[in-house]
Amino acid sequence: MMRNAQGLPLKMVVLGSRDQTCVNAKVNRLRSGELNDKCRDMVAAADHADKFGAAAQSEHSCSYYRKGMGPLTTRIAQQPMDIEDLVADGKAVNDCPYFASRQMLPGADIVFAPYNYLVDVAIRRSMKLDEHVRGSVVIVDEAHNIEGVARDAASFERTVDVLMAASKEFNALAQQGPSEEVCEGSRQVCDVLRGLTTWIDDQADKPARVFRGPEVLALWDGAGVCINDESVQTLVGVRAQMDEAFRLMGNSKKSPLSSALASTVDGLLQTLGFLTAEHGRFARDFRVTVTQEFVVAKRRREAQLNVWCLNPAVAFRTLAGGPHAARSIVLTSGTLSPLPALASELGVEFKHQLELMHVVNVDKQVFARVLPRVGRELLDSSYKNAERGEYVDALGQAVLHIMRGVPGGVLLFASSYASVDRLQARWTATGVWAQMEALKPISVEPKGGGAEFDRAVAEYRRNAATAAGAMFLAVFRGKLSEGIDFVDDMCRAVLVLGLPFPSVKDLKVAEKKQYQDERVRAFAQAPKQQHLAPLSGNEWYVQQAYRALNQAIGRVIRHVHDYGCIVFLDQRFMQRDVVEGLSKWVRGAVRPAGSLGELMDGMEDFFKDRRPAAMAAVAAVAAVAAVAAAPARASEADVATASEGSAAEDDGDSDVVLVEEM
Ligand code: SF4
Numbered sequence: 001m002m003r004n005a006q007g008l009p010l011k012m013v014v015l016g017s018r019d020q021t022c023v024n025a026k027v028n029r030l031r032s033g034e035l036n037d038k039c040r041d042m043v044a045a046a047d048h049a050d051k052f053g054a055a056a057q058s059e060h061s062c063s064y065y066r067k068g069m070g071p072l073t074t075r076i077a078q079q080p081m082d083i084e085d086l087v088a089d090g091k092a093v094n095d096c097p098y099f100a101s102r103q104m105l106p107g108a109d110i111v112f113a114p115y116n117y118l119v120d121v122a123i124r125r126s127m128k129l130d131e132h133v134r135g136s137v138v139i140v141d142e143a144h145n146i147e148g149v150a151r152d153a154a155s156f157e158r159t160v161d162v163l164m165a166a167s168k169e170f171n172a173l174a175q176q177g178p179s180e181e182v183c184e185g186s187r188q189v190c191d192v193l194r195g196l197t198t199w200i201d202d203q204a205d206k207p208a209r210v211f212r213g214p215e216v217l218a219l220w221d222g223a224g225v226c227i228n229d230e231s232v233q234t235l236v237g238v239r240a241q242m243d244e245a246f247r248l249m250g251n252s253k254k255s256p257l258s259s260a261l262a263s264t265v266d267g268l269l270q271t272l273g274f275l276t277a278e279h280g281r282f283a284r285d286f287r288v289t290v291t292q293e294f295v296v297a298k299r300r301r302e303a304q305l306n307v308w309c310l311n312p313a314v315a316f317r318t319l320a321g322g323p324h325a326a327r328s329i330v331l332t333s334g335t336l337s338p339l340p341a342l343a344s345e346l347g348v349e350f351k352h353q354l355e356l357m358h359v360v361n362v363d364k365q366v367f368a369r370v371l372p373r374v375g376r377e378l379l380d381s382s383y384k385n386a387e388r389g390e391y392v393d394a395l396g397q398a399v400l401h402i403m404r405g406v407p408g409g410v411l412l413f414a415s416s417y418a419s420v421d422r423l424q425a426r427w428t429a430t431g432v433w434a435q436m437e438a439l440k441p442i443s444v445e446p447k448g449g450g451a452e453f454d455r456a457v458a459e460y461r462r463n464a465a466t467a468a469g470a471m472f473l474a475v476f477r478g479k480l481s482e483g484i485d486f487v488d489d490m491c492r493a494v495l496v497l498g499l500p501f502p503s504v505k506d507l508k509v510a511e512k513k514q515y516q517d518e519r520v521r522a523f524a525q526a527p528k529q530q531h532l533a534p535l536s537g538n539e540w541y542v543q544q545a546y547r548a549l550n551q552a553i554g555r556v557i558r559h560v561h562d563y564g565c566i567v568f569l570d571q572r573f574m575q576r577d578v579v580e581g582l583s584k585w586v587r588g589a590v591r592p593a594g595s596l597g598e599l600m601d602g603m604e605d606f607f608k609d610r611r612p613a614a615m616a617a618v619a620a621v622a623a624v625a626a627v628a629a630a631p632a633r634a635s636e637a638d639v640a641t642a643s644e645g646s647a648a649e650d651d652g653d654s655d656v657v658l659v660e661e662m
Pocket residue numbers: 018021022023024027038039040042043062063064065096097098099
């Protein structure tokens with residue numbers, strides 16, 4: 001256990017959402033907003049029973065809830081625990097992990113939390129984390145997403161129906177609120193919501209337009225919706241007063257606002273706060289538009305208000321400067337590079353930057369190859385080629401052969417869920433899917449997270465632990481490529497299908513690219529500190545692709561003794577400038593494979609050196625599968641020779657850190 005300067009044990013606490021920590025089986029499968037509402041009701045019922053001496057627990061209260069310190073808080077104080085321990089211990093002692101960890105927060109020396117808890121001002125405030133952040137050392141692990149998280153923290157997207165539902169709730173409160181204070185506050189919030197929904201309806205009937213921040217503020221003003229620095233701060237204060245009024249009234253007058261709609265309004269006010277802050281200093285970093293979005297639950301399209309912050313520095317500066325600034329911020333990840341670009345995006349100067357060696361011997365532990373073609377078919381997953389049947393068939397043959405040669409798990413990354421569907425459909429139709437499944441059971445990454453995703457991961461783990469191994473068909477930027485640790489046999493190969501550029505059809509991506517180009521032009525006219533030199537739109541766009549790609553290939557090595565293959569199934573990786581974008585640790589190890597046969601021979605040698613026993617098992621499994629369905633192995637004569645010299649010098653380095661002192 002770590003100790004402080006006085007030799008006393010350091011107190012630590014892990015924070016998580018109700019989704020992650022609720023142990024009440026009656027409610028913990030509800031969706032996030034419903035769970036929050038239900039929990040609040042049950043806690044209010046428990047407090048009420050406690051206050052008025054009713055039976056200690058009723059069917060309306062949660063039996064895990066403790067108003068003060070409970071048995072779990074004692075355990076948290078005695079030993080370090082991660083979120084899984086917290087939940088397991090909470091179940092064991094019948095105490096709620098969500099509230100127990102919050103009870104322990106004030107005295108904690110070390111706080112573990114998802115990093116959006118720090119970047120998102122509303123969450124930070126509601127969790128009372130400001131006090132912890134001020135003057136502290138903040139370490140952001142896996143910080144490669146910090147730029148996107150910071151942009152999202154200052155942005156807002158909701159359909160007009162959700163805003164109208166919020167408007168109705170606040171209107172009802174304005175009519176029949178429990179106090180004059182609440183009625184007046186609700187009236188003010190309701191006026192803004194009504195004004196905005198009318199404006200959205202009006203826009204929905206016109207050709208789509210994207211407005212810049214200052215332009216939309218003027219338009220709203222002209223439409224009678226007064227949104228400026230002062231009015232937004234007043235509304236934020238009003239909301240805080242309303243919540244406090246409900247809290248003081250206790251259960252008998254508990255807030256009739258649903259938590260989903262209350263947080264919608266708070267999220268809107270937070271974004272409007274950034275948009276109007278310091279008399280519109282950051283307004284030019286925002287774009288506002290109304291789009292038509294398909295709502296799955298309603299099976300129809302609805303108008304949606306989008307207020308996009310394109311500059312991550314707008315939210316990040318609240319962590320790096322101002323009254324609640326951290327003393328030091330350390331960002332770490334294997335995929336932060338290029339470091340100057342990240343510093344420029346976040347708008348801070350990092351005085352210390354480190355790029356560390358990878359812990360493994362890349363030459364011995366990583367087999368990285370580019371396969372540019374199968375037979376005469378070029379492997380190229382670029383937009384124009386990706387749907388060609390011949391290409392998908394050639395890809396299927398390559399994947400099938402690789403599956404045969406890999407002992408253990410294989411992760412295959414495609415650029416989108418649509419490509420995954422396309423591959424699965426074609427391979428099923430041609431019978432290749434069945435041949436693949438005869439070799440290794442296949443799991444497919446479902447859209448979104450949740451229970452379905454957890455089930456798919458559990459299924460894959462079970463199958464990958466067998467002698468045959470398993471394959472997971474996943475997407476770049478999906479949960480699997482970023483947040484899941486597959487060590488050893490859980491992942492012996494990562495297969496890369498192309499470069500995962502964000503969709504150019506995505507309006508937000510297009511706006512961000514244009515915004516970056518404008519920043520470059522503005523910077524050229526009035527150069528400031530060089531560390532703030534912005535990326536061009538195209539540089540930013542390419543960087544997004546490489547961050548996602550480098551995250552995915554990082555799945556193959558998870559500890560110092562781990563080893564595995566990375567196969568780039570795309571001829572574009574034959575080009576030196578394309579390989580240059582890969583993480584430093586792998587860049588130098590990438591070699592061209594002259595043919596599928598050469599790739600398989602190299603892979604066989606690699607695994608033989610690493611694990612002879614497992615290779616015997618793989619051979620046995622492949623032999624059994626071959627009886628069921630065996631396509632001919634790609635002929636050497638069919639396969640063109642790859643060009644030489646695309647591999648860079650092997651320096652074995654790894655991107656790691658970027659630091660600090662504010
Ligand atoms: S008090 Fe805790 S265990 Fe009970 S419903 Fe709320 S989060 Fe779940």
